[in-house]
Amino acid sequence: MNIRSSFFSGTNLDNFATSGALRFRARAAIPGGAHTYAKGDDQYPLLAPGFIARGLGCHVWDVDGNEFIEYGMGLRAVSLGHGFPAVVKAAVGQMSQGTNFTRPSALEVECAERLIELVPAAEMAKFTKDGSTATTAAIRLARAYTGRDMIALCSDQPFFSYDDWAICTTPMNAGVPRAMAELTQGFRYNDLSSAEALFARYPGRVAALILEAEKEVPPTPGYLATLRKLCHRNGALLIIDEMITGFRWPGCSAQSHHGIEADLSTFGKAMGNGIAISALLGRREIMELGGLNHDRDRVFLLSTTHGAETHALAAALAVMNTYRDEPVIETLHRQGSRLKAGIENSTQRRGLTRYFKLAGRTSNMVYACCDRDGVPSQTFRTLFLQETIRRGLLAPSLVTSYSHTNDDIDRTIEAIDGALAVYQKALEDGPEAHLIGRPVAPVFRRRATSTSAGTPRTKVRGSSDAKAS
Numbered sequence: 001m002n003i004r005s006s007f008f009s010g011t012n013l014d015n016f017a018t019s020g021a022l023r024f025r026a027r028a029a030i031p032g033g034a035h036t037y038a039k040g041d042d043q044y045p046l047l048a049p050g051f052i053a054r055g056l057g058c059h060v061w062d063v064d065g066n067e068f069i070e071y072g073m074g075l076r077a078v079s080l081g082h083g084f085p086a087v088v089k090a091a092v093g094q095m096s097q098g099t100n101f102t103r104p105s106a107l108e109v110e111c112a113e114r115l116i117e118l119v120p121a122a123e124m125a126k127f128t129k130d131g132s133t134a135t136t137a138a139i140r141l142a143r144a145y146t147g148r149d150m151i152a153l154c155s156d157q158p159f160f161s162y163d164d165w166a167i168c169t170t171p172m173n174a175g176v177p178r179a180m181a182e183l184t185q186g187f188r189y190n191d192l193s194s195a196e197a198l199f200a201r202y203p204g205r206v207a208a209l210i211l212e213a214e215k216e217v218p219p220t221p222g223y224l225a226t227l228r229k230l231c232h233r234n235g236a237l238l239i240i241d242e243m244i245t246g247f248r249w250p251g252c253s254a255q256s257h258h259g260i261e262a263d264l265s266t267f268g269k270a271m272g273n274g275i276a277i278s279a280l281l282g283r284r285e286i287m288e289l290g291g292l293n294h295d296r297d298r299v300f301l302l303s304t305t306h307g308a309e310t311h312a313l314a315a316a317l318a319v320m321n322t323y324r325d326e327p328v329i330e331t332l333h334r335q336g337s338r339l340k341a342g343i344e345n346s347t348q349r350r351g352l353t354r355y356f357k358l359a360g361r362t363s364n365m366v367y368a369c370c371d372r373d374g375v376p377s378q379t380f381r382t383l384f385l386q387e388t389i390r391r392g393l394l395a396p397s398l399v400t401s402y403s404h405t406n407d408d409i410d411r412t413i414e415a416i417d418g419a420l421a422v423y424q425k426a427l428e429d430g431p432e433a434h435l436i437g438r439p440v441a442p443v444f445r446r447r448a449t450s451t452s453a454g455t456p457r458t459k460v461r462g463s464s465d466a467k468a469s
């Protein structure tokens with residue numbers, strides 16, 4: 001069968017009848033109707049697949065049987081592709097041998113050693129299940145190591161953890177004790193003076209700075225190295241969150257790529273190709289506080305029932321083997337570059353370069369949709385999502401996987417060109433004339449009913465488009 005012939009090209013809600021019915025049950029049984037905010041209904045247009053039934057490679061099928069080429073791949077957790085045979089084989093093989101015992105498995109040692117080899121600055125590793133627990137553990141460890149309570153996160157970056165220390169900085173901070181906000185400060189990316197000002201304002205009080213080494217813009221020359229020196233000069237640690245950059249940047253991490261040694265770093269997402277596993281890595285002297293070889297106060301570091309399930313460790317080993325043996329990262333970049341060239345050709349041809357913009361490394365592209373004044377617009381984003389969904393794409397971002405073939409990319413370029421033709425018209429006669437239903441809304445908004453992009457901001461956070469997980 002020619003796979004292209006079965007792609008979705010729907011124009012009305014009947015195409016999503018099963019999704020529509022499931023939506024009511026989901027909202028009755030699950031707060032928000034989904035277990036991750038970024039996957040929720042308010043992040044997608046009305047004309048969208050509500051639930052995915054299965055995936056293979058970079059293709060997914062929704063519960064109505066519609067097929068899509070997927071981008072973003074499970075919030076960047078699936079970098080090799082859905083159902084990637086080597087990972088499935090390793091995980092299933094291990095499941096049949098048991099997944100959790102009363103003593104550790106030898107796989108814990110093997111997986112920790114392999115991960116430490118990958119990250120030059122790391123001397124020890126500890127596993128857990130999701131990124132938030134790993135970054136929270138890094139914060140606790142930094143506080144214990146330095147004997148300080150305050151921490152600072154990069155306020156230009158949207159998400160580090162679902163935990164209080166990070167969520168206290170967002171508009172969605174109900175349920176977080178107010179006192180938390182006094183302990184979390186912000187600093188700006190690529191702006192050393194904002195970090196200097198922080199240390200000057202709170203001398204001897206900041207335990208650590210946490211940031212992603214690179215997001216949509218790369219670090220300015222010397223920024224990361226100077227930031228590290230600044231931290232150390234002020235008795236603080238530098239934590240690099242590699243949840244997104246890990247297994248996507250050349251060398252498997254942004255710290256390797258930029259030649260910077262973090263004191264602590266956190267990995268997750270692509271590390272298990274969709275199977276839950278994440279890790280805290282760091283220098284022995286710091287990590288050991290969670291261990292037995294010291295006479296300082298002990299840190300309760302990531303001790304969980306499920307943290308080192310054997311099938312997830314086997315999956316992570318299979319992922320690392322695949323990255324070692326095959327040109328995964330080169331492929332993510334190559335296919336991203338092919339996509340970028342095709343889209344930019346389309347935006348130039350259509351005069352849309354001011355309105356539809358790509359950003360980020362080609363292994364991790366995102367896009368911005370702007371209105372006719374060139375201002376980021378949730379309504380235009382929703383219209384773009386609607387029109388790409390109509391043409392068989394599910395693309396909240398344009399993050400490629402190892403499974404995206406040339407054919408997938410070329411088909412995507414064609415579909416995006418079609419969506420941009422509608423965008424072009426909407427710039428003339430208004431997006432409302434083309435959009436079915438309400439626009440999407442940012443995850444981090446105070447009230448569920450607000451669909452405005454102009455949500456209130458806290459003292460730390462700068463982005464109203466922040467996505468949770």
Ligand SMILES: Cc1ncc(COP(=O)(O)O)c(C=O)c1O
Pocket residue numbers: 075129130131132133135159160161162212241243244268269468469
């Ligand atoms: C940079 C970053 N850090 C941490 C997290 C939290 O990871 P998780 O959703 O696995 O808890 C995310 C999730 O999106 C992230 O993007």
